[in-house]
Amino acid sequence: MKALKKIDQFYYFLAIALVVVSAVAIVGMRSIFEAARTAGQVDEALLQSSVPHVDKLLLESAINKINNKEIVPLDLKD
Secondary structure: OHHHHHHHHHHHHHHHHHHHHHHHHHHHHHHHHHHHHHHHOOOHHHHHHHOOOOOHHHHHHHHHHHHOOOOOOOOOOO
16 A cells, blocks of 8 residues: 555656646747747838948949959969
């Protein structure tokens, strides 16, 4: 009978442990999916206000400077 009581007590602790682990897993997965759902929602007004505007003239002049730059050949025959 003592062995049966120990086994029964083991199953009580096992059930409690499984419930606690299940609760932690459920809360963890819920928070992960909530974060993924929140990350998927994009506020367009916020994006438009925070995106810096590109100065096209300055960009074109930088591209022209790079494309028209004189390339100095490297003399390695010495």
